[in-house]
Amino acid sequence: MTDARAVLRRINLAVRAGIPSAESALTPPDESLDPAAPTAPTAETTVPLPSHWFRSAAVLDVRGLRVAAGARPDAPLLVNGISLSITRGEVIGLVGDANSGALEIAQCIAGLLPAPAVIRSGSILFNGGELVGLPPRPRDRPRDARIAYLPRDPLGSLDHGVTVGTKLTAPLRYLGLAKTAAYERSLALLDQAGVERPEDTFMSYPHQLSHVVAQRVHIAASLASKPDLVVADNPTDALDASDSSDILDLLRMLQRDNGLTMIMVTRSISVAALTCQRVAVVRSGTIVEYASVAELFGSPKHPHTRELLHAEQNQWPGSPAL
Numbered sequence: 001m002t003d004a005r006a007v008l009r010r011i012n013l014a015v016r017a018g019i020p021s022a023e024s025a026l027t028p029p030d031e032s033l034d035p036a037a038p039t040a041p042t043a044e045t046t047v048p049l050p051s052h053w054f055r056s057a058a059v060l061d062v063r064g065l066r067v068a069a070g071a072r073p074d075a076p077l078l079v080n081g082i083s084l085s086i087t088r089g090e091v092i093g094l095v096g097d098a099n100s101g102a103l104e105i106a107q108c109i110a111g112l113l114p115a116p117a118v119i120r121s122g123s124i125l126f127n128g129g130e131l132v133g134l135p136p137r138p139r140d141r142p143r144d145a146r147i148a149y150l151p152r153d154p155l156g157s158l159d160h161g162v163t164v165g166t167k168l169t170a171p172l173r174y175l176g177l178a179k180t181a182a183y184e185r186s187l188a189l190l191d192q193a194g195v196e197r198p199e200d201t202f203m204s205y206p207h208q209l210s211h212v213v214a215q216r217v218h219i220a221a222s223l224a225s226k227p228d229l230v231v232a233d234n235p236t237d238a239l240d241a242s243d244s245s246d247i248l249d250l251l252r253m254l255q256r257d258n259g260l261t262m263i264m265v266t267r268s269i270s271v272a273a274l275t276c277q278r279v280a281v282v283r284s285g286t287i288v289e290y291a292s293v294a295e296l297f298g299s300p301k302h303p304h305t306r307e308l309l310h311a312e313q314n315q316w317p318g319s320p321a322l
Contacts, residue, residue, distance in 0.1 A: 002011075005157065015111060058125070059087040059261050060229055065122035067104050067113065067285075078104045078117060080285035091262045092253055093272030095308065096282035105282070106265045108132075110149045127228060148222030150232040154214035158206035164190075164217050165202040172222055189220035194250050212243040219250065223258070226277045230262045236271065248274045267298070269308050281305045 067079035079101040086092050096102035107113040107154035109124060111134060124131040127146070149158035159167065169179075177185060183202075190198035193216040201213060209217065214237060219291060222230055232251070236244035252275055257260055264275050272279045272292050281289040281296075289302040300306045 039088070042321075058085045059088050059090075059127060060084075060263075061123075061125045062105070062109070063107065063123045063125075065108060065124065066120040067101070067108060068118055068120045070116040071118050077120070077285055078107070081122070082282075082287050083310055084280060084287070084290075086261060086263070088228075088261055089259045090278065091260075091264065091276045093279040094263060094265045094278035094282055095267065095269055095272050095279055096265075097267055098138065100282040100284040101285035102265050102280075105253055106231050106233055106263055109229075109263065122229075144226065146228040148225065148227035148230045150215070150218050150222060150230065150235040151233045152237045154218050154235075155209065155211055156237060157218065158214060160206045161201070162205075163205050164206075167171070167217070168202070168221055168224060171221075175225075183222070186220070189223050190217070192223060192254070193220040194246070195220070212237045212247065215239065215247055216250075219247075219254070223254070228261060230260050232262060232264045234265055234266055234267065240247070269312050273297070281308065 044266065060082045065079055065082050066077060068075040082090070082101075082105060084105075094102040094105060104113060104117060108119060109126070109131070111131065113119065119132055122132060156163075165183070166187060169187060171181040172182040172185055173179070184317055186202060187198040190201055195201050195213060195216050200219065201209070206214060215238075218235075235251070236247050239247060246304065248271065251262070251264075253274070254260060262275070263270060266272055269279070276293060278292050279296050280287045281302065283304050289296070289300065289305045291301070296305060297309065300309060
């Protein structure tokens with residue numbers, strides 16, 4: 001488990017030592033990497049500029065997205081013209097409070113934007129295909145199997161009328177697996193998601209699960225389709241501090257081992273630091289700052305980013321000053 005104060009200390013030490021990414025302060029260095037290999041370009045510290053040919057190469061490319069609270073022409077904008085590109089294997093954080101628009105951005109990408117909110121304009125390319133204009137899917141079920149969704153309320157997002165086994169095996173059977181193979185694959189996924197007794201959980205109904213086990217079930221289900229993108233909506237909000245840390249550690253491990261591309265919506269910069277490589281700070285429907293974790297902690301550009309960092313320091317007064 002990871003203590004938030006320790007995370008802040010490691011990030012600060014990384015920044016002060018001149019390490020280009022705070023991720024190296026959170027994970028041991030990989031000595032197998034070729035030091036002569038070209039390094040990735042420095043992350044932008046402002047809202048990303050529109051891309052051209054890169055749009056079709058990115059896993060996800062959002063351009064000029066505007067979301068209104070309703071269909072009326074005078075409905076207030078929840079998202080006002082944001083742009084964002086994500087390449088394969090990246091983990092991007094959307095940091096903002098409940099009224100920032102960060103959640104609505106993620107919901108648009110997953111096809112789960114709830115009525116009466118509507119996409120007013122913009123483009124969302126996913127693997128080169130346009131998502132804007134496609135019909136929405138039922139709650140907590142992305143319209144594209146290649147996009148997995150981790151909900152804020154893991155228990156409430158499960159169908160309480162079916163067992164965990166039914167939730168996991170149904171899509172596997174649809175993909176062509178025989179009943180026995182789907183069962184064995186489901187148990188393997190539950191084990192990969194850190195469920196201690198996969199067989200018991202497989203037979204359980206949601207009301208028999210804790211919040212943390214329910215979130216592990218969602219993680220197992222998300223891995224079943226081998227997604228190209230995982231959208232996580234504040235996945236630790238319903239968990240206590242210990243379980244939250246365990247889930248974040250699990251997501252980091254799965255991302256590293258499977259090369260997952262992920263969007264993490266969170267209100268906490270320390271949560272973003274634990275899981276993300278780059279962070280978009282969202283306020284009033286716009287991205288006010290976009291930077292690597294190390295840059296965000298070491299040299300925040302926007303006053304709102306500095307306010308968030310200051311609030312994080314006040315929450316954990318034992319950590320060193322930024």
